[in-house]
Amino acid sequence: MPDTTLSNSAIIAAYRAKTPASAEWAARARESFPSGITHDSRHLSPYALYVTRGQGGHKWDADGNEYIDYFGGHGALILGHNHPKVMEAMQAALADGTHFGASHPREVLWGEQIRRMVPCAERIRFTSSGTEATMMALRLARAYTGRDTVIRFRTHFHGWNDHMASGQAVHMDGTPTPGVVSGITAATVLVDPNDKAGVEQAFADHSVAGVILEPTGSSTGMVPIAPGFLAFLREQCDKHGSVLIFDEVVTGFRVSPGGAQQASGVTPDLGTFAKIIAGGLPGGAICGKEAILELLDFEKAASKGFEKIGHQGTYNANPVTAAAGLAALEIIEKEGICEQANAYGTALRAELNDVLRAEGVPWAVYGDYSTFHIFTNPKARADVSPDNFDPLKLGYEELKANAPGAVQKLRIAMILNGVDIMGWPGGNISAVHTDENRAKTVEAFAESIRMMKAEGDL
Numbered sequence: 180m181p182d183t184t185l186s187n188s189a190i191i192a193a194y195r196a197k198t199p200a201s202a203e204w205a206a207r208a209r210e211s212f213p214s215g216i217t218h219d220s221r222h223l224s225p226y227a228l229y230v231t232r233g234q235g236g237h238k239w240d241a242d243g244n245e246y247i248d249y250f251g252g253h254g255a256l257i258l259g260h261n262h263p264k265v266m267e268a269m270q271a272a273l274a275d276g277t278h279f280g281a282s283h284p285r286e287v288l289w290g291e292q293i294r295r296m297v298p299c300a301e302r303i304r305f306t307s308s309g310t311e312a313t314m315m316a317l318r319l320a321r322a323y324t325g326r327d328t329v330i331r332f333r334t335h336f337h338g339w340n341d342h343m344a345s346g347q348a349v350h351m352d353g354t355p356t357p358g359v360v361s362g363i364t365a366a367t368v369l370v371d372p373n374d375k376a377g378v379e380q381a382f383a384d385h386s387v388a389g390v391i392l393e394p395t396g397s398s399t400g401m402v403p404i405a406p407g408f409l410a411f412l413r414e415q416c417d418k419h420g421s422v423l424i425f426d427e428v429v430t431g432f433r434v435s436p437g438g439a440q441q442a443s444g445v446t447p448d449l450g451t452f453a454k455i456i457a458g459g460l461p462g463g464a465i466c467g468k469e470a471i472l473e474l475l476d477f478e479k480a481a482s483k484g485f486e487k488i489g490h491q492g493t494y495n496a497n498p499v500t501a502a503a504g505l506a507a508l509e510i511i512e513k514e515g516i517c518e519q520a521n522a523y524g525t526a527l528r529a530e531l532n533d534v535l536r537a538e539g540v541p542w543a544v545y546g547d548y549s550t551f552h553i554f555t556n557p558k559a560r561a562d563v564s565p566d567n568f569d570p571l572k573l574g575y576e577e578l579k580a581n582a583p584g585a586v587q588k589l590r591i592a593m594i595l596n597g598v599d600i601m602g603w604p605g606g607n608i609s610a611v612h613t614d615e616n617r618a619k620t621v622e623a624f625a626e627s628i629r630m631m632k633a634e635g636d637l
């Protein structure tokens with residue numbers, strides 16, 4: 180495999196030629212930001228695209244190049260960029276003022292809408308991000324049970340808070356990552372995905388406050404959940420009096436209008452949300468059983484005599500986010516959005532696999548719902564093909580790894596062909612992606628594979 184950062188790559192050279200304005204912004208950004216970026220997953224070598232505009236399923240870079248967008252606002256934009264009803268609601272809220280430092284009607288309407296859609300949502304507390312929602316979920320589970328230990332699953336991502344920084348991509352043994360005190364990670368137990376015996380052992384060894392997981396598998400199904408595993412966790416939590424937490428920051432309002440809990444029929448005690456729930460603006464929520472959420476309630480604490488959990492957040496349920504979130508959720512509830520995006524996902528995965536077959540590349544495209552993952556076969560197994568690929572037969576290490584250099588070249592080749600995919604590699608699909616977008620994406624993938632072959636990458 181050639182060194183992909185070498186300047187003799189025709190793909191990299193073409194990228195530099197196509198995106199000089201991005202190169203210029205990236206150089207300036209490096210003077211202000213570590214690595215020139217503001218979110219780790221936007222890191223790309225030699226530099227990331229600078230995007231200046233989005234519309235529907237498309238976005239445009241600083242040089243005016245157009246792309247079909249599969250970042251989808253890190254999963255937030257199942258309605259695509261600038262959905263007219265969401266924009267209208269947001270602009271009306273903006274005109275009224277961005278912050279009243281007070282309760283306001285839009286947050287009540289937004290909360291009622293969520294309660295109608297999400298099975299576990301007896302009560303809700305808004306946050307400003309998914310990370311804050313998962314932090315609060317652990318705090319609630321621990322306070323509710325009076326226990327410390329939380330079971331987590333390797334590779335599952337729950338934001339960047341101290342309790343869950345290890346075990347997602349690094350420190351798979353659960354030791355603290357730099358800057359995290361060891362006492363915090365000692366109270367989380369890492370188990371391999373789908374490992375029932377490991378879960379039973381963790382319950383046997385510890386007094387468990389709760390279990391948290393991404394309910395379709397880590398990275399929205401990149402390491403999928405085995406059939407029956409959610410129901411097994413539900414039973415274990417019931418048996419031990421522990422709190423089951425679904426982190427639905429990505430799956431919420433995406434896999435179905437009621438999230439993975441509605442799709443799976445397994446209702447957790449708590450659900451954490453962000454992204455789609457906030458209509459494309461910053462925001463999140465913790466939803467769950469009234470008996471747990473009451474730990475945030477002044478009156479219940481006074482009448483029942485327990486110590487209330489404190490919770491602040493300047494921008495929680497700010498009126499503009501509330502307006503955007505409410506508008507987006509109303510559309511998702513009524514307009515078959517999840518079904519449309521899921522159908523596109525099924526078709527796209529099949530067609531991308533047709534490309535791999537036609538080109539004889541031992542990779543596979545897989546996933547569920549409106550997400551796709553490209554398995555780049557890091558161990559160069561000769562027998563990998565779309566026809567026999569079963570991610571449940573592979574360990575998380577292999578599913579999460581990539582053939583050296585493959586992602587960078589593939590992403591940049593796709594950009595050269597007018598498509599922006601995420602760095603797993605894979606992408607998030609919206610309901611506004613069209614059949615024409617899909618045909619162009621498939622052609623871009625085929626051309627990108629051919630470009631990589633020409634450079635000796637495949």
Ligand SMILES: Cc1ncc(COP(=O)(O)O)c(C=O)c1O
Nearest residue numbers: 308309310336337338428429453
């Ligand atoms: C499953 C999951 N949980 C939590 C988070 C953190 O959310 P936020 O980026 O809003 O803090 C993310 C973000 O991508 C996520 O994918």
